[in-house]
Amino acid sequence: MKPTRVTNTIRSLRFAHGEMTQAELAERVGVTRQTVIAIEQGRYSPSLEMAFQIARVFGVPLDDVFQYPETEE
Amino acid sequence: MKPTRVTNTIRSLRFAHGEMTQAELAERVGVTRQTVIAIEQGRYSPSLEMAFQIARVFGVPLDDVFQYPETEE
DNA sequence: CGGTGATGTAAAGAAAAGTAGACATGGTGT
DNA sequence: ACACCATGTCTACTTTTCTTTACATCACCG
Numbered sequence: 781m782k783p784t785r786v787t788n789t790i791r792s793l794r795f796a797h798g799e800m801t802q803a804e805l806a807e808r809v810g811v812t813r814q815t816v817i818a819i820e821q822g823r824y825s826p827s828l829e830m831a832f833q834i835a836r837v838f839g840v841p842l843d844d845v846f847q848y849p850e851t852e853e
Numbered sequence: 854m855k856p857t858r859v860t861n862t863i864r865s866l867r868f869a870h871g872e873m874t875q876a877e878l879a880e881r882v883g884v885t886r887q888t889v890i891a892i893e894q895g896r897y898s899p900s901l902e903m904a905f906q907i908a909r910v911f912g913v914p915l916d917d918v919f920q921y922p923e924t925e926e
Numbered sequence: 927c928g929g930t931g932a933t934g935t936a937a938a939g940a941a942a943a944g945t946a947g948a949c950a951t952g953g954t955g956t
Numbered sequence: 957a958c959a960c961c962a963t964g965t966c967t968a969c970t971t972t973t974c975t976t977t978a979c980a981t982c983a984c985c986g
Contacts, residue, residue, distance in 0.1 A: 884974070884975085885974070885975055885976075887974075887975070887976080888973080888974055888975075891973085891974085897972065897973060897974095898972095898973090899973080899974095900973070900974090903973090903974090
């Protein structure tokens with residue numbers, strides 16, 4: 781399982797939105813808590829669909845949640 | 854295989870960028886031509902990582918390439 | 927006509943993402 | 957001490973994404 785290059789600010793956004801728990805975010809997005817943990821820790825990059833859903837929960841554009849660094853293979 | 858809710862403007866962007874072929878886009882993004890075809894046709898939504906790479910090839914923000922409709926479960 | 931390049935389809939399989947359940951830990955509150 | 961809750965880990969499993977190969981079609985050009 782290669783770690784993804786995509787980083788995110790989910791943890792900050794959760795706290796900025798009323799101490800939202802991982803479980804609550806998972807439920808709102810429609811995935812399991814396991815998945816939220818893995819994404820938040822950057823263990824793998826989510827599907828584009830899930831990325832959009834997460835951004836929507838926080839009411840921010842996708843780029844505010846996920847960042848992609850310069851291409852350095 | 855449920856079709857994704859995510860739509861995209863890859864085809865237009867390819868033509869807007871000097872008649873770029875699917876094969877060339879695939880090579881630039883680092884995936885196969887098959888994958889480009891499937892994404893372009895919306896048969897499934899790409900990984901967030903690939904979405905970022907495609908946007909980068911065209912030099913536009915991710916939202917210019919991919920759109921996510923209102924949540925209608 | 928024959929050849930080439932761009933696009934599309936299909937199937938098998940590998941790889942990554944996502945699920946489900948069990949269990950561990952640290953904090954907080956009673 | 958005990959219960960509770962949020963977080964995290966692990967394993968095994970299913971689903972989706974992506975690859976590889978092969979072949980079909982269409983337009984264009986010689």
